[in-house]
Amino acid sequence: MGDTDRKIFVLDTNILLHEPLAIYSFKEHDVVIPMTVLEELDRIKDSKRDVARDARVAIRALEAMFKDATPDEISEGIPIHKEQDATGSIAILADFELQETVKAFADKAGDNRILNGVLYLQNKRAPREVILVTKDINMRLRAKGAGVRFVEDYRSDQLIDDVQYLTKGFQQVEGDFWSNIDEVESRNLAGRTYHTLARDPFEPTYINQYVIDEESDFAGRVEEIDSDKITIKDLSRERMMHRRAWDITPKNIYQGMALDALLDPDIDLVILTGAAGSGKTLLAMASALEQTIEKGMFDKIIVTRNTPDIGESIGFLPGSEEEKMLPWLAAITDTLEALHKNDHCTEGSLKYICDKANIQFKSINFMRGRSIQNAFVLLDECQNLTASQIKTIITRCGEGTKIVCSGNLAQIDSHYLTPVTSGLTYMVERFKNFEGSANLHLNGVVRSRLAEFAEENL
Template structure:
């Protein structure tokens, strides 16, 4: 049996983490409970998870004293360690810091159980480094962590005989059984690039609708004058314009056009087609849930610095449009567009709207769930982000809510995903993104 000492950030990420370690012993240092208590009043997902952790521990308390240990349903054992608080940390570490108190508890547990494997579980990179430097095994919490192979790209390149591409254009469909050598499974709404192996330059772009490989429905579309510049942007437009697809996730580095395309389609669907009542655009005020009341001015003036990238994209789209009667002020006045901090969406029900959540790579899985469950009838949600530009200190490209969402939904026909790879902002921006 192993002994796992959990850091606070593990429970703030997943309150049910104490049930994820099978038939092993779970230790919560007293400092963890103090940090949980410090976070419980926050209105963000961290506050929600802190309160949920407290509720779970309170329910377990009914089974017995937590400092003596209680049995878990999975066969494990949970105990709150209060003795370790008096154990001196290694020389050079400040004993007053809660992180070092947690480390001290782990060292105390290791000293008291020399014949058992003691592991500190933390999402804090520096704490893992310090633990390792002093000979204590440390791991990242992996319950919500994807492997590189699990990260879904949303597109599939298949090499086929030229004759099969001809048949695709003639019949407007191909059955999966007609492909002999597919190296991996194709998921609903996945984009397919057919490339002829026996005729140079011959290819076709298509989509798997869950049953057949079919042609694009919107290959000629240019919403509000925005035309796709590469195949990934064509893939993205195919997903964005299809009203049967209610959830779209777009990943890509800066300058790949993910936010621009989403805004152009949203404006087109709201103003030209009237398919939705309003375009709602939101970004997290980093960190999500923090109050912006300390900034001067009205709510709109406070949001200006956070939303400027959205305004820049809207300004570019409006300048591309042939209809000079549309302006940002007109769209706001007619209630056709609404720009919010993500904090203000919490608790709402949002029907009949085209919703764009920008910078979604900074969201946790719970925050993404909170957003998706706001969707009312006839609402489409688009989440965009760059998994290589994450500001949340406890998230990375394998654990952020956007990447997890794309992975969880890749087998659902109601959802689509694409990873954009080519920068189109400018030649300078593309080179800088690759070299710097």
Template structure:
């Protein structure tokens, strides 16, 4: 059945292409939404860019017909309309003067006037959805991915096989995937478990090129810059990080699971020891936890120091410096001076082309899908990019657990041979950190 979808401002600012995402249904934009969009158009942020794109799209629709009467949306049978509220909300519901009240009034009038066509109010504002529901409107969140975080692909699975299959895997170094069974995504990890004896098992990954399960990359005896995996998920993560054929790696995990440490250790190994990449470039979004400190003095490097300190802590931990070496001034500065390590604010990444580098984007859950697209499209020849983050710790007010850039990439690249993903479950920072992550 055809429906009327009334869009709130935050939907358009979150996804400027949302107008085209409702198929053959009608899309209605209250005129007050355009007023709010206008307030953002001069911003130099992502919101400003999205606001300008929305304005251009609406102006293009206007050139094709009258927006009040309805203009066809692309090749679909749906129409776009811009409407004004003729009446205020019922007495006692808001003061009728706020933008939210006027947007709700448009949706309510449309629902009452066109009762033959269901009206759906779409907003990312939780409180506005509650208010709409109280007025008898059907309200929904706007979620392009439509994924529940608990159902996010973990990157690994278990597969029951015969005892002979487990033995064949160890003996031949590969096990052909069973025909007729749905093939797992490329670079998916698997625990091959003997159905007659669960203790008899093997770990491997699916190779789409060979259409078989193959062993993991062997970690060097001395570890990766002294780091050895403490659980099977960390072994899976190191396999992805050390595999030069996998150019995009996403690592999701709660605090203390080792996401950043493993990524930096692999980056230093590939850059300094193996010489596969010219340098390691590390970046993270600038979002404070709690109150911001305000503007910071100094050069770009000096401004970034407080934000990048978690990266420097990990690098110094990997360098395993003695107290006397630290007193002598040794540390991550040496890597910066040698040009092996580079710290880059994401603010200046647009327009760059970055070849032959190992890029780590930490705290990627604070990025929007568009920002992640901007970053990944900077990748040049011979570059590998690693996105790490915890979708349960989001500081960006404009994204949530399911529509942030990190989860967006996991879903979109799930079936690509150049990409790999793993979710780290077990905290390894300390017993106290693991307990806090679970209890608090």
């Protein structure tokens, strides 16, 4: 195992569950997989948890690497040959043999065996850097406490360092919009007004980003971006605030911008982020019903979301897939009830609407391999999805399908995700320059004054 400049990375189990092919990310360095990690992957691969598939992918990747290696080569390390510039190696450490050599932890619990293995390598391989890579914060603390010199999080999938830098999907210009503009070229096209302006004052800017100001009635959306100019489509704040979808009108300008994107047939993907109670699901559902029933633009509405423990608990619930999914999709049924609370018979209305709009409740686990045509897809609670799960769903979307992804990065339930590594963050960053998508962060809680106070003060 080469010279002292090359580092040795010891991977924890959660790295391979988060990114099954992470072993290929350490190109010029050496990777060590403790035997304990393989045992934990083995236990998880047969479980009904949603990470079982990732465990199987990781195991298959390791098997493909080691299938022709001898036991001695496996413990010494074999080259990683996935890419041309990969010069590192990968080895398996038999950490169950190290119990007597390192006196860090006496018991044989999984995490402790991994820590013992890291300490053993740290002593044996000095002066080379031995780095434990884990997504478990407590494991990082324990490793430092036990004397491990280098402990890191896995960052290759991280596109930004802090979610506060995540694009909000709109820019708010100080004061009056037009008072800051020196030169403008305006034109009318098919009843729409477009303004071409200098690009510099709006940096950083992205396609379909909204532009509003503090004082006047101005609201627009970036339509084109050239090297030094941008073209903004004039939307008129007043017109946006009076748009209706299924009898819902925006309560603030942020909802107005979201509704504009949701009702625009040229936008295939709308990403809605924001606090609990900012109106993400309500606006998405209202625009889905409006465009499916009133305008006939879609044949069906598909509602799906991640059900963290679906494998373990969905089987015990009675009924079909749709009925099993209902406890998780209560947010959607609550929204439908809210939209029809003033009807003479709310229950009758809901049944009629679900049949007329062909609303289908689906589990993400059953979306693989499908091709979804002419549908309005609502993907709720996106913050709990990994980038690969989101890719699985978006790549299902065929012709005539619009997908709305909503989520709140402050409400992540997954053990393996943080706001920075959530698939929702990943999607916002990856799609910000795609002309067929719009992203909006909804400010303000409109659910109730109680919810608003709780969001700000708890």
